[in-house]
Amino acid sequence: MFGTVFASLNEGFLVTLALFGVTLLGALPLGLVISFGSMSKFTPLKGVCRVLVWIFRGSPLLLQLMIIFYVPGKLGHNIWGFQNGRFWAAAAAFIINYACYFSEIYRGGIESIPRGQTEAGLVLGMTKGQIFFKVKLMQLVRRIVPPMSNEIITLVKDTSLANIIALTEVIWAGDRFMKKGLVWPLFFTGVYYLAFNGVLTIFFGWVEKKLSYYRV
Amino acid sequence: MAMLEVSHLEKHFGETEVLKDINFSLEKGQSLAIIGSSGSGKTTLLRCLNFLESPDSGTIHVDGQLLLDGGVKTKTSDREVRKKRLRFGLVFQNFNLFPQYTALENVMLASQLLARERPDYKQRKKEIFAEIRANAENLLAQVGLKDRMGNYPDQLSGGQQQRVAIARALALKPDILCFDEPTSALDPELTGEVLKVIRALAEQHMTMIIVTHEMAFARDVADEIIFMDGGVIVERGPAHQVIEHPREERTRHFLAHYSAS
Ligand SMILES: Nc1ncnc2c1ncn2[C@@H]1O[C@H](COP(=O)(O)OP(=O)(O)O)[C@@H](O)[C@H]1O
Ligand SMILES: [Mg+2]
Numbered sequence: 001m002f003g004t005v006f007a008s009l010n011e012g013f014l015v016t017l018a019l020f021g022v023t024l025l026g027a028l029p030l031g032l033v034i035s036f037g038s039m040s041k042f043t044p045l046k047g048v049c050r051v052l053v054w055i056f057r058g059s060p061l062l063l064q065l066m067i068i069f070y071v072p073g074k075l076g077h078n079i080w081g082f083q084n085g086r087f088w089a090a091a092a093a094f095i096i097n098y099a100c101y102f103s104e105i106y107r108g109g110i111e112s113i114p115r116g117q118t119e120a121g122l123v124l125g126m127t128k129g130q131i132f133f134k135v136k137l138m139q140l141v142r143r144i145v146p147p148m149s150n151e152i153i154t155l156v157k158d159t160s161l162a163n164i165i166a167l168t169e170v171i172w173a174g175d176r177f178m179k180k181g182l183v184w185p186l187f188f189t190g191v192y193y194l195a196f197n198g199v200l201t202i203f204f205g206w207v208e209k210k211l212s213y214y215r216v
Numbered sequence: 217m218a219m220l221e222v223s224h225l226e227k228h229f230g231e232t233e234v235l236k237d238i239n240f241s242l243e244k245g246q247s248l249a250i251i252g253s254s255g256s257g258k259t260t261l262l263r264c265l266n267f268l269e270s271p272d273s274g275t276i277h278v279d280g281q282l283l284l285d286g287g288v289k290t291k292t293s294d295r296e297v298r299k300k301r302l303r304f305g306l307v308f309q310n311f312n313l314f315p316q317y318t319a320l321e322n323v324m325l326a327s328q329l330l331a332r333e334r335p336d337y338k339q340r341k342k343e344i345f346a347e348i349r350a351n352a353e354n355l356l357a358q359v360g361l362k363d364r365m366g367n368y369p370d371q372l373s374g375g376q377q378q379r380v381a382i383a384r385a386l387a388l389k390p391d392i393l394c395f396d397e398p399t400s401a402l403d404p405e406l407t408g409e410v411l412k413v414i415r416a417l418a419e420q421h422m423t424m425i426i427v428t429h430e431m432a433f434a435r436d437v438a439d440e441i442i443f444m445d446g447g448v449i450v451e452r453g454p455a456h457q458v459i460e461h462p463r464e465e466r467t468r469h470f471l472a473h474y475s476a477s
Binding site for chain 2: 119121124126128135214
């Protein structure tokens, strides 16, 4: 009994982890791109990016999931019809949604770096790219680790929303036992989240400590 | 021939005319102090020289070579601008050191990045980096920070940070080094150590433009002084003369607020 439950929950949790990992891989860089867009001097691009962020941060992720998964099919383009289609639909929604949140964190971080840092770099003959990667990036990372770790811990829990499009993540696995009359597996899924977030909290604490070798 | 020749430089910010027909030249090895009340355009002038602002009109020649013509609005490539601005160095009022790097790393960083563009970079990387390091260590020793090289900016006093910033600017061997009120952000007891470093540079005949409110320092160290007011050069002359016997009423009025002794 235990064996089957655990096997099934573990399988679900792997899906949760995969969604979590894919979301980070996609949203961390995409968020940076969106943040550059929303700080662009080119007004149309800036406008598009800011509206995008407003839409994805301003509406429920649950709703975004449902729209991204169901609407194409209703319009006659079943783009998620392939194997693992549900997973990639969920991943698409999570990546865009989280990229929008991350972009605002990046933007706050970049805008909080004093203009003098860029000017010092320019006067020293650095290129814009060098100034970003060699001067600002490290300061940016430091400023964004605390808000990022909050967002990432929220992401762990948010993956359960993919339940709504019947993605077989861990809560979905627990819920299946519930439907057969076995209650505890569903509650036990909480342990997975707690354990994983515990690990992440320790990890981010360590990163923050590593980065605090200098003060700003 | 003058090292630096600035002609008819003009700069507006919207409606405000911040620099009006600025003309001056500077000989190699000379230092020029610029004095004037706040808002008179001193910072803007230095920023134009360092390509942080683009003037509306006027020209800047260095060593007879036309670096900038404000009237010509052609797009110069980033690469060219970078090459041109390296003729100048700029030391900021609030240092602008990079907080995540040690004093030594702050001084080495730009040189290391520039070295990548050298044709012999790949073959001689080790040697080049050793040279850069030796040069940076020398400069830090020269500004009296031999034993603080491994410190991060936040572990240094303001005066020490500004001396690192001077070493950082010197590392790129600029033809003309500009200072924008290098001691204004410092506690009074720390200004001396920074002024001493600048004085030593003057003695080594570094070509410099120093914006400062330290009148006694300007008088003793600079060869010439320019007094600016409202975006124009009101008076220019040998340092002692401008401070001790100003010709213009506005200069006299300004200096009355300072007792240069
Ligand atoms: N980026 C800017 N935009 C608008 N006005 C500016 C800007 N920078 C400077 N100014 C104005 O230009 C004038 C000269 O400023 P500045 O060159 O900083 O003078 P100083 O260094 O002599 O105090 C001031 O009136 C200031 O308000
Ligand atoms: Mg100023």
